[in-house]
Amino acid sequence: MELCSMVYYRDFTCVSMEQKQGDAPTEGNNVGTECVMDYSDQFTTYSIFNGRGALLKWARAQGKMNNIVIAIKMFDYGGEGKRRPQVILACERSGNYKSCKSSETTDIRSDANSDMKKCARDIGTKKCGCSFLLIGVNIGDGDDRKLEVICGVHNHPISKYLQGHSFVGRLSKEENALLVDMSKSLMKPKDILITLKVRDATNVSTMKTIYNARIRNRTKEFAGRTQMQQFLNKLSEHNYIPWHMTSGDIVTNLFWTHHINIEILHAFSHVLIMDCTYKTNRYCFPLLQIVGVTSTNMTFSVAYVYMNAEKEDNYTWALTALRSLLDDNCLPRVIVTDREWHINKGVLANCKKLFGTLKQWKQFNEDLNTLVGSDTKKEYWRCLRQIESKFSEFQKALEYRHDNWLNPFKDRFVAAWIDTCMHLGSTTSNRLEIDGVDALSCGYAIRRTHQLPCAHEITEYRDRGVPIPLDVVHSHLRKLDLINIGNNSYGTTSPGRSQLQRFNMWYEQQDNEKKRQVHMTLKELMNPGSTALAEPKEKLKTKGRP
Known part of the structure; x- marks a missing residue:
């Protein structure tokens, strides 16, 4: 040797x-x-x-x-x-x-x-x-x-440190796998680098190494597909149900949900909550989130929708897509939105400038909030008369509030009207703002809003020495399982033989151009990653909520 x-x-x-x-x-x-x-x-x-x-x-x-x-x-x-x-x-x-x-x-x-x-x-x-x-x-x-x-x-001096060295700073297979998992969890590159250095004290990678690795993994994952092709391919890969609206080849609205979410909605369909989240994508599209509420007051996702604008047509299209997946016996009874935010924004923009001092404006706004929170219609009319008498010199502000919001929409946001239906306490689109139920001080409100025995009924059962019957509790609150909901045939049923025969007859009567379009549509359905749809143009960053 x-x-x-x-x-x-x-x-x-x-x-x-x-x-x-x-x-x-x-x-x-x-x-x-x-x-x-x-x-x-x-x-x-x-x-x-x-x-x-x-x-x-x-x-x-x-x-x-x-x-x-x-x-x-x-x-x-x-x-x-x-x-x-x-x-x-x-x-x-x-x-x-x-x-x-x-x-x-x-x-x-x-x-x-x-x-x-x-x-x-x-x-x-x-x-x-x-x-x-x-x-x-x-x-x-x-x-x-x-x-x-x-x-x-x-025959040369040894380096004092290896930080940023192109070879030593490479990530191992285990580190690269960890980077991929953390990137999918939306962790920031700096947090990924800190985690790698905590796991291995000898790691000499830099931020550039992390960025390059993320780009390589993303390029490998996309495999030459566009943003829209990759998105639709991922939805199909994980069994999501997508819908889209286009203007030419540009996608303007995109709806997706999962069949498990629809099955849960069949069990707990009484209340739906809708709200938009902003600044979630480079196209500045609002992300509409639709959620439901279970019998244990837990929130579950129903669907997500990217919309190019918050207009009536966009909401109509989104709800129509959701309706196509539901049966007639599981339609929601109550839909909660964030209309109150738009009311406050409109009043602030149109009424604040009409008051001479900030103190007057604050007092006016506080009285209006008290009016909206009125528990009974009698209390509502009493508060309304007080406001009209107290701020009679600001007629334009009163007219704007009454003509644009109170008269046409008071039954949709004033407590005296909305508490007449069962909404399970969901009076705002922000679940963190929903208050708990006070069974001892609610009066008859809890019977109307939750279909639960109120304090008077509980006292009566206690005096009689009998248990509270289950039938006085709404069926939504009694359901604690998801049995048999997977067998529900949501949405339109699968096409029968007669419908396929009608399609074949119609197809044979079409010209070559129409047949070519049908072939392209079928190809996209079978392989969403080959779609010709394109994502919208990127928009400049805007400040605040659009």
Whole structure:
């Protein structure tokens, strides 16, 4: 073995300390003509490694601890006779740069007289003929290997740190898999980098490494598909039900839901809550979220809709798409929206400027909020008369409030009217703002809004010494399971044989252009990733809520 080691030492290191003519210069690299540091002790080990991978992992880990980058210089798979497989490791700065004559005069520059001439290109290299060399030798008949130090000397100063090194900063397979999972969880790149460094104290990756890895993974995942093709392909892959509205080939509205959400909605369909979220995409489309409420007051998602505008036509289209997936016996009884926000915004824009002082405006706004919260119609009319008398000098503000909101829509946001129906306490689109039920102070309101026994009924049952019957509790609140809802045939039933026959007859009567369009539509249905639909144009960032 010593003879073999000497042979490799002679082949790879005996002339490394002398610069040959024609090699790239090493000026500016702080490279001396004699050995600088000896790291033989750091790489000397008597361990036996099970396979080439384990040997490489240990050698590179030792190199990272000492700020040395270990590279594979040569593989020798062995051969006939007594030659055994070997792997030769070296410093990344081993060897010498081989210049290319054609690359030395590729730059074209102009002098003061505008005469074009070829100049030598300034070239730098990390190669400096470092003589550091390790060899991993196969021992025995298996794949066991041992590591030998042929030359532990470096002829250049060792780096003080490896932060940002292109090779050492690479992510391992495990780190890249973790990065993909964290990216899918919408974690920020800086948080991903912190997590990787906490898991591995020797990690020298930078933010650029994280960004590049995310781009590579995203490009690999898209596989040449556009944004819209990738989105529809993912919906189909995870069994979502999509609907879309287009203007030409541009998607203007996009609705999607999952069959599990629709099945849960069949069980708890009494109340739906709708609200828009903003600044969720580069197209500045509002994201309409539709959720329901279970018998245990838990929220579940029903559907999501991207809309190009918050207009009546957009909402009508979204609800029509949802209606097509529901049966007649599971339609919602109550739909909660955020109309009150629009009321406050409209009053603020049109009425605040009519008041002389800020104190008057605040008092007017507080009285209006008291009016909206009136528990009974009698209290509502009493509060309304007080406001009209108190602010009689601000007739324009009163007229705007009454003509635009109170008279046409008071039955949709004033408590005296909305509490006459069962809404399970969902009076706002923000679930965090929904108050709990106070059974001792609600009067008859809890009977109307929750279909639960109120305080008077509970007292009567207690005095009689009988339990509260289940039939006095609404069926929505009594349901605690999802049994048999999976067998419900939501939406339109599958086409029968007669409908398919009608389609075949209609298809045969069409011209070639119409048949071509049908073929394209069927292709998109079977393979959403091949759709010709395009995403809308990106919009400039806007401030605040649109």
